[in-house]
Amino acid sequence: MALDFDNLVFKSPPWLNCKAPDSDVVLSCRVRLARNLRDTPFPNRAANTVLQQIFRQVETAYSSVDFLENALFLDMGDLSNTEHQILAERHVISPEFVMKKIPTGLVLDETDRLSLMVNEEDHLRIQALESGFRLEELWDRAEQIDRQLGSVLEYAFSEELGFLTACPTNTGTGLRVSFFVHLPALAMMERLDSVLRNKPPSGLSVRGFYGEGSDVVGHLYQISNQFTLGWTEWRILEDIEETAVEIIEQERAARQELLEEDRIHLENRVFRSIGILERAKIMSSYEFIEHFSTLKLGILTGLLPKIDHQTLNDLLVQTQPEHIQKIAGRGMKPLERDIFRMEFIRSRLNF
Amino acid sequence: MALDFDNLVFKSPPWLNCKAPDSDVVLSCRVRLARNLRDTPFPNRAANTVLQQIFRQVETAYSSVDFLENALFLDMGDLSNTEHQILAERHVISPEFVMKKIPTGLVLDETDRLSLMVNEEDHLRIQALESGFRLEELWDRAEQIDRQLGSVLEYAFSEELGFLTACPTNTGTGLRVSFFVHLPALAMMERLDSVLRNKPPSGLSVRGFYGEGSDVVGHLYQISNQFTLGWTEWRILEDIEETAVEIIEQERAARQELLEEDRIHLENRVFRSIGILERAKIMSSYEFIEHFSTLKLGILTGLLPKIDHQTLNDLLVQTQPEHIQKIAGRGMKPLERDIFRMEFIRSRLNF
DSSP: OOOOHHHHTTSOOGGGOTTSTTTTTEEEEEEEEEEOBTTOOOTTTSOHHHHHHHHHHHHHHGGGSTTOTTOEEEEGGGSOHHHHHHHHHTTSSOGGGTTOSSOOEEEEOTTSSEEEEESSSSSEEEEEEEESSOHHHHHHHHHHHHHHHHHHSOBOEETTTEEOOSSGGGTBTOEEEEEEEEOHHHHHTTOHHHHHTOOOTTOOEEEBTTBTTOOOOTTEEEEEOSOOSSSOHHHHHHHHHHHHHHHHHHHHHHHHHHHHHOHHHHHHHHHHHHHHHHHOSOOOHHHHHHHHHHHHHHHHTTSOTTSOHHHHHHHHHHTSHHHHHHHHTSOOOHHHHHHHHHHHHHHHOOO | OOOOHHHHTTSOOGGGOTTSTTTTTEEEEEEEEEEOBTTOOOTTTSOHHHHHHHHHHHHHHGGGSTTOTTOEEEEGGGSOHHHHHHHHHTTSSOGGGTTOSSOOEEEEOTTSSEEEEESSSSSEEEEEEEESSOHHHHHHHHHHHHHHHHHHSOBOEETTTEEOOSSGGGTBTOEEEEEEEEOHHHHHTTOHHHHHHOOOTTOOEEEBTTBTTOOOOTTEEEEEOSOOSSSOHHHHHHHHHHHHHHHHHHHHHHHHHHHHHOHHHHHHHHHHHHHHHHHOSOOOHHHHHHHHHHHHHHHHTTSOTTSOHHHHHHHHHHTSHHHHHHHHTSOOOHHHHHHHHHHHHHHHOOO
């Protein structure tokens, strides 16, 4: 079975549902487990024949796992660079997983919420993704997939260290819990540093929209636990959940304060974005993320009643370089893309 | 006689006439002569009684000079801080002349084109100002005023050095010839450095809109001769005239090139400014200068047929902090000013 990329690019990514719980601040959350097979070299050291074998083992095993009965299994080697990029733009795969020169596979459930990357940095990366703030549901699913897969595949596990991983920063639980938050009011009021200074015991790592090493753009932050070793899964989940609750409250309070005490600056920012989106001829995907952020704040503070929230959310992904080309139905040079993107955005939004 | 500041702020400054020769690139030009009285300490060293005496001498002398028969003589000590600032915003006086704590005077002809500052850095600063590129006319007027004043007042002059001045950088001719140019296309095409590298023998000094030490804003440059000593007045005028002609040609060529080869980037820039001006709630005077620059380029390349060029030119001065408060008819805090400015700009321009 294959993915229909022509239709996929028009579909809302499951992690951008504007009606999800707490999605006024938390766009999405994610649980990721890193697992490796026992007595087998990690992907960066393994021979292709070994990696091929792992690929086959997962291909055989996945469909017996709850939630994955109807999942697709994709040989990533069969997909084009464009298709890889589209999956990365939808956060289904990691940027590091794009066009790896070794045998790689992807298990993807029919809702695009659950996935298994085979031979990413580790043999297995179990990922559960959801819009809004729903960590416990996610954890239940990821944990169940992990347990069931673990009963078929034998994991590399040490009594002393826990799960073994290619990079020591994942060793132990192999768990990365992250939430993807939109903090424009805290940023406008210059309170972000103080809010993010309260780190829980299991640590806090803050990244930009494009993941590790990326700049923060559009006040979108990926916040996750820093440590995977020395804390139980439950403690990590609790810590990150408490942190999220605190950040959500602070951001909501900041928005209210802006509305009540500095409405003119808020309006100034929101309507400048509108003015640019109405009139510009060229727009990069990077710049659009900034406007996305401002418009979202405008919608959530009631300043932009005419803009459909879900349409805006979808544009965050649809304006990315590979999505926009797929939508245009042709490959385009960067300038042509930036012109088409601007027209596409205008055709989708009512100001 | 007094200046009517309430009406003045609505008048087009004489150096911003959009129909003057070559005013597509050269907003205005200026000739300034620094002169001091013989055997008299420079203003920064002179006693107030001495400065008062100079003040009286000029007050008696000016009306016998051609071009200044109907000029006003203003005791700057009688003017409020606001009135000083308004004159500075109109480039009638220098920023350094605002609220000096010594006796200072200003002779201003009825067209606001010719002025004498008394006890600025030097005892006398003769200034002739004109829209567009009309150096020779200016020089004729400044030179005639200088000659006639010099026949009544005795100038500090050395056979070896020429005219003596408070700052040695003005000694010799005391002449500063400057033109105020708008170079958005050269800036957009990153050719400014190479164009301004061709310095004539009498040197070239490049400053921003707000004069000495100011940042360049809105691609507006004050370009003037660097040296006043070692070159005759005619050589300085010729040098700066040749430089201006060269810059005008280069800027026009760059605009044509933009229109023909990169129209989409030009349009993108121009219409983004329009979008912001249509929608913003707050605008600083500094930011408006950037939009002024972009809109002016849009008008001159035919992209903005609905905007009246002279109205735009007038806004460059009318949006300055003291002008805008005088126009509003009340003192305002900075934020209130920025809101009023934005509304005023929108009320004046048709997009």
